[in-house]
Amino acid sequence: MLAALDARRSVPARQLDEPGPDDATLLRMLRSAVRVPDHGKRVPFRFLRITGDARQALGERVAARALARDPAIGEGALEKERRRFSHAPLVLVVIAVLDPDDSKIPEVERLFTAGSVCFALLQAAQALGFGASWLTGWPAYDAEILRLLGLGAHERIAGYIHIGTPRLEAPERERPDPVALLSDWHAP
Numbered sequence: 001m002l003a004a005l006d007a008r009r010s011v012p013a014r015q016l017d018e019p020g021p022d023d024a025t026l027l028r029m030l031r032s033a034v035r036v037p038d039h040g041k042r043v044p045f046r047f048l049r050i051t052g053d054a055r056q057a058l059g060e061r062v063a064a065r066a067l068a069r070d071p072a073i074g075e076g077a078l079e080k081e082r083r084r085f086s087h088a089p090l091v092l093v094v095i096a097v098l099d100p101d102d103s104k105i106p107e108v109e110r111l112f113t114a115g116s117v118c119f120a121l122l123q124a125a126q127a128l129g130f131g132a133s134w135l136t137g138w139p140a141y142d143a144e145i146l147r148l149l150g151l152g153a154h155e156r157i158a159g160y161i162h163i164g165t166p167r168l169e170a171p172e173r174e175r176p177d178p179v180a181l182l183s184d185w186h187a188p
């Protein structure tokens with residue numbers, strides 16, 4: 001398990017090709033991903049799957065919205081928006097479901113749970129031989145895009161998890177030094 005944790009790394013979406021996980025493999029991934037710590041057992045998350053033609057269709061709508069947000073946006077940037085969801089064969093949107101009437105479990109803790117799902121998904125994808133990336137960007141926060149994806153007023157996007165078969169081995173990056181991050185508390 002430690003070896004798997006230590007080997008985890010993101011694969012940029014642009015380097016994720018077909019094949020993506022089939023239905024059974026995706027469900028296998030989700031079975032691992034939903035085993036997250038969850039204060040109050042609220043299950044404050046759900047998934048939205050974007051595959052096939054839906055990826056390009058979403059990209060077109062995102063590009064149109066990008067143009068509305070910034071009429072001076074260049075054609076290069078617009079094309080990038082059109083292709084935003086078309087690299088990997090599967091984009092799984094992890095949606096945080098945040099019941100406003102839940103006064104017992106702080107909202108931030110329910111968000112932590114949804115974020116943990118994203119991380120667990122990355123690990124499950126890699127364990128099954130796929131590459132994955134947790135991305136957000138402005139389309140994770142834009143009210144019109146959230147409406148287009150069918151999010152309710154009390155839902156937020158925790159992440160777009162792009163999943164596919166890595167074209168190349170992703171380069172490792174420098175990791176934080178835990179020694180520098182650890183301190184001991186002593187009673188004052």
Ligand SMILES: Cc1cc2nc3c(=O)[nH]c(=O)nc-3n(C[C@H](O)[C@H](O)[C@H](O)COP(=O)(O)O)c2cc1C
Nearest residue numbers: 008009010011115133134135136137138158159173
């Ligand atoms: C909530 C969240 C959102 C992120 N959004 C983006 C993003 O939009 N674009 C991006 O390049 N990286 C984004 N990242 C970073 C990548 O997922 C990834 O962590 C980074 O490329 C480093 O790779 P690593 O996972 O191997 O450390 C995000 C990470 C988190 C936790």
